[in-house]
Amino acid sequence: MSGYPHAPPGQCYGYGAPPPSQPYAATANPYGAAPPPQGHQPYAPVATPYGAPSAPYAAGPGEKPHKENKPYGGSSHAPPPASMGGYPPSAPAYGSPFASLVPSAFPPGTDPSVVTCFQMADQDGSGFIDDKELQGALSSYNQKFSLRTVHLLMYLFTNTNSRKIGPKEFTAVFYSLQNWRAIFEKFDRDHSGKIDAGELREALMSLGFAVSPVVLDLLVSKFDKSGGRNKAIEYDNFIECCLTVKGLTEKFKEKDSMYSGSATFTYENFMLTVLPFLIA
Numbered sequence: 001m002s003g004y005p006h007a008p009p010g011q012c013y014g015y016g017a018p019p020p021s022q023p024y025a026a027t028a029n030p031y032g033a034a035p036p037p038q039g040h041q042p043y044a045p046v047a048t049p050y051g052a053p054s055a056p057y058a059a060g061p062g063e064k065p066h067k068e069n070k071p072y073g074g075s076s077h078a079p080p081p082a083s084m085g086g087y088p089p090s091a092p093a094y095g096s097p098f099a100s101l102v103p104s105a106f107p108p109g110t111d112p113s114v115v116t117c118f119q120m121a122d123q124d125g126s127g128f129i130d131d132k133e134l135q136g137a138l139s140s141y142n143q144k145f146s147l148r149t150v151h152l153l154m155y156l157f158t159n160t161n162s163r164k165i166g167p168k169e170f171t172a173v174f175y176s177l178q179n180w181r182a183i184f185e186k187f188d189r190d191h192s193g194k195i196d197a198g199e200l201r202e203a204l205m206s207l208g209f210a211v212s213p214v215v216l217d218l219l220v221s222k223f224d225k226s227g228g229r230n231k232a233i234e235y236d237n238f239i240e241c242c243l244t245v246k247g248l249t250e251k252f253k254e255k256d257s258m259y260s261g262s263a264t265f266t267y268e269n270f271m272l273t274v275l276p277f278l279i280a
Contacts, residue, residue, distance in 0.1 A: 103127055104168035118170045128164040134173075143177065145236050151280040152243040161276060177239070183207065184238050194232035196220075200241070209245050219245070244277055 106115055121129045121137040129137070135150045145153075155161055157169040157176075165173070183206055187199040195203060197220045204211055211219070221228040223237040233241060251273045255263035265273065 102166075104166040106167040107171055110167075110171050114171055114174050115167075117174070118167055128166050129170070131163045134165060134170075138177075145239065148280050149236065149240045149243070152240060152247070152277070155276050155280060156243055156247050161279075180207075180239055180242055181235070184235050192232075194230070194234050195238065196232045200233065200238070203238070204242070204245060207242065207246070209249055211245065247277060248273070 106118075117137055118129065120140075121133045123133070131147060131150050131154060134154065135145060135147060138145055138150070151161075151163065153173055154163060154165050154169075157172050158165055183203050184195065186206075187203045188195050189199070197216055200220060201211070201216050219241055220231055220233060223233040223241045224230055225234060225237060252263055253259075255265060255269075
């Protein structure tokens with residue numbers, strides 16, 4: 001018998017297939033995988049990353065190194081001339097991770113069972129549910145996740161750390177969990193309730209993410225409840241793994257507009273990209 005939970009009949013996971021525009025389903029060419037050969041190496045080092053001035057942090061030809069008594073990540077009141085060294089021009093800052101969530105509504109055609117799930121969790125009728133209410137809603141339907149996983153779900157589907165979620169985002173969470181659960185079951189071929197490193201790689205590929213063997217080993221070590229001894233991860237940790245890979249990849253792709261496998265970040269943007277996944 002499968003080691004992962006199955007939804008009771010008639011409950012939230014009893015609704016039909018997700019809409020045609022299934023969020024976060026598989027893609028034809030996983031991000032991180034080399035595209036068909038086109039006469040160049042897609043992930044070869046480039047002389048100058050796009051969007052960055054030549055030799056950032058270095059002095060220009062024939063100049064003395066630029067010194068500045070600023071903490072790392074600090075910026076001057078005025079940007080340095082293009083010919084000088086120093087930080088690249090600052091990109092527009094990311095939005096505040098603690099911004100308020102905008103009220104939303106259920107998308108047209110949302111299954112009534114999804115609406116019922118949300119309304120039962122939204123006991124005060126505010127139109128939002130918090131992290132513990134979402135955890136309770138998922139646990140009620142045999143989807144038991146830690147608060148950390150719930151926080152990652154909320155962050156990825158709202159792009160804020162406000163720890164609240166509305167009807168639109170709630171619907172997307174449920175459809176995506178349904179998709180990820182089906183993928184987990186597909187690659188858990190022995191129905192043990194766990195998938196090993198090779199199966200995890202295939203599962204991530206089917207979701208559109210191609211990770212290197214080194215990254216794959218790190219993921220298995222991180223999300224294996226035995227601390228890496230079993231070299232396998234269970235369903236709840238598989239969801240957290242998917243959320244982490246998906247979230248970091250999408251943040252990276254925002255800066256990698258050419259899909260070259262390289263991106264340039266300011267110090268602040270790097271911190272705002274990584275920290276939400278550490279403090280979830």
